[in-house]
Amino acid sequence: MKIKEYRSQFIQELLPIYDEGEAESFFYLILEEKRQLKRIDLALDPELVFSEEEMVLWNSILEPLKLEIPIQYLLGKTSFYGLDFEVNDDVLIPRPETEELVEWIIKGNSNTERFKDLKILDIGTGSGCIAISLAKNIPNAKVYAIDVSEKALATAKKNAVINQVDVAFITQNILETADLNQQFDIIVSNPPYVRNLEKQEIKKNVLNNEPHLALFVEDDDALIFYKKIAALAQKNLLENGQLFFEINQYLGKDMVALLEKTNFKNIELRKDIYGNDRMIRGTI
Known part of the structure; x- marks a missing residue:
């Protein structure tokens, strides 16, 4: 079958579930991954065909x-901050909003002397996307990453190898941690923050496939991870150290209040590309 004809069939079969643009993007993602062809290649040679095995x-x-x-x-991989990451159902799929958080950290520290020898800790690393992206873009930094899931850390370690960076991975339950036992210039975390009451807003492809351990918190203690990490950061950040969080879009004011209560200074709440309160920074 001609690839062009199959493309129309592929998109049509997905239309009841996805919009046309999303279905088309899936087609070209697979085409590039499995046949090493881009959209332009198909446009230039509309007579290209799939073999029976490819079908x-x-x-x-x-x-x-x-x-x-x-x-x-399904492809076993994704792109994040210009890097390739292996993903599976043990880890969350990295989101564009999290790229914005990484960008904030990199751009916000790139013009300081501290940038040369930063010690960075990523709490709840999952696929390792934050820690690895920071290690790749801040070459002299020493980056550490914690996660409670050994399966997630196994994936993160593979991703560090894929992207040729050195990250120290640690299996640790942050809620049971009394002290981090060393000092850091930057602590960053994208912890679970979706309340159970918000489950109806989550798309089925996320709700039914991505690890709930990394997504959800109880409605009556939605900031449980933030409280714990902020308290640890007070003890384990160096002078002028920075704490960065990705946050629940509905809890921006609550997060500002939490950091104020935990004696952080220069608190800044930022919106993501969609206009939602999504990340926050405080300094010691």
Whole structure:
């Protein structure tokens, strides 16, 4: 079958579930990954065809897509901050909003002397996307990353190798941690922050496939991770050290109040590209 014809069929079968633009983006993601062809290649040579073996492969991806399994899990990889990351159902799929957090950290420290020898800790690292992106873009920094899930850390370690960076990974339950036992210039975390009451807002492909351990918190203690990490940061950040969080968009004011209560200074709440309160910074 001509690839161009299959493209129309592929998109049509996904239309009841995804909009046309999203379905088309899936097609070209798979085309580049499995056939090393880009959109322009197909436009320049509309007579290109799929073999029978390729048709079997494409249909094996199409069927789970129709069940709303994320394309990133089906391909086993995704892109984050210009880097390639392996992903599976042990880790969250990195989001564009988190790239903004990484950008804030890098740009906010790039013009200081401290940038040369920063010690950075990423708490709840998951796929390692934050820690690895920081290590890649701040070459002289010493980066540490904590997660409670050994399976998540196994994936993060693979991603460090893929991206040729050195990150010290530690299996640790931050809620049971009394002290981090060393001092850091920067502590960053994108902890679980979705309340159970917000589950109805979560797309099925996320709700049914991504690890709930990394997503959800109880409604009556939604800031449990933030309280713990802020308290640890007070003890384990160096003078003028910075604490960065990705946050629940509905709890921006609560987060400002929490950092004020925990004696942080120069608190800044930022919106993401969608206009939602999404990240916050405080200094010691």
